[in-house]
Amino acid sequence: MADDVKVVARNKKAHHDYFIEETLEAGIELVGTEVKSIRSGKVNIKDSFAKVDKGELYLYNMHISPYEKGNIYNRDPLRTRKLLVHKREIRKLIGYTQQKGLTLVPLKVYITRGLVKVELAVARGKKSYDKREDLAKKEAQRRIERAIKERY
Secondary structure (H helix, E strand, O other): OOOOEEEEEEOHHHHHHEEEEEEEEEEEOOOHHHHHHHHOOOEEOOOOEEEEEOOEEEEEOOEEOOOOOOHHHOOOOOOOEEEEOOHHHHHHHHHHHHOOOEEEEEEEEEEEOOEEEEEEEEEEEOOHHHHHHHHHHHHHHHHHHHHHHHHO
């Protein structure tokens, strides 16, 4: 039986702003009210990034809206959250991030088998001319598809 995966949030800007080199899955250390907010879809990862600090992997700027019924148990929406990955993966990520121009960007947050996971990408920033080139390729592909559709 296939795992039921519910995608809660996507980072649409990531593919526009970065070349994606490699992806990996990580768990997130959360408190109960944060999990309830994520289940209701109140999470934003647009400006977030991950960084290795003192041998641990952390996610910065991920906004999880406070749970309405959480009162005193709610935490700061933008707090730094620890990501749960194996030590060998952290060592590999340290090697990647020490290279010039590579960063860790979350692509999506999803729930699988009751656990909240984040898909991280090792990414290289695009220059403005790379973005224009990508837009030109997309537009050319749209024209080709339109011409094929009109022909048949």
